[in-house]
Amino acid sequence: MVVVNSSRNVEPRIYHDGKKVLHVEKRVLVGPHNGAPNFSMRKFTVGKGGCSPYHTHPWEHEVYVLSGQGEVRFAGGSQPVAPGDFALVPPNDEHQFVNTGDGVFEFLCMVPLKGEDG
Known part of the structure; x- marks a missing residue:
């Protein structure tokens, strides 16, 4: 069955x-x-001055930036990202997402089901 909804309806x-x-x-x-x-x-919204933890896990994920300005930090460097940019985070690579702008930083993140904690 096809599912269509709005992210505004998700708590x-x-x-x-x-x-x-x-x-x-x-x-x-x-x-x-x-x-x-x-x-x-998943849709992540990172407030001004916010960040995810610097972490690693055994699955890949794909990220697509929706709005705002941010930075992807990883072992050996970092890369600025803006709306329309995407990132592939391979399994077991350390990474972090940081809001570097004045507003919210939003992105979609896709993972295998084993990577979703709820």
Whole structure:
């Protein structure tokens, strides 16, 4: 069955520990809850001055930037990103997403279902 919805209808999970994770909202748009058999699509909104943790995991993910200005940090460097840019994060590569702009930084992130924690 085809599923069509709006990200505005998905309740966000808020992540902010004041140290490693700052001002991050995650909305799981597509996943097991609506019948996806293989992948999860998540929308992340990172507030001004916010960031994801610098971390690694055993699955790849693909990222597509929707709005704002950000930076992808990884072992050996970093790369600025803007709307329309995309990134592939291979399995086990350390990485972090940082909002470097004055507004929100939003991106889609797709992972296999085993990479979705809810």
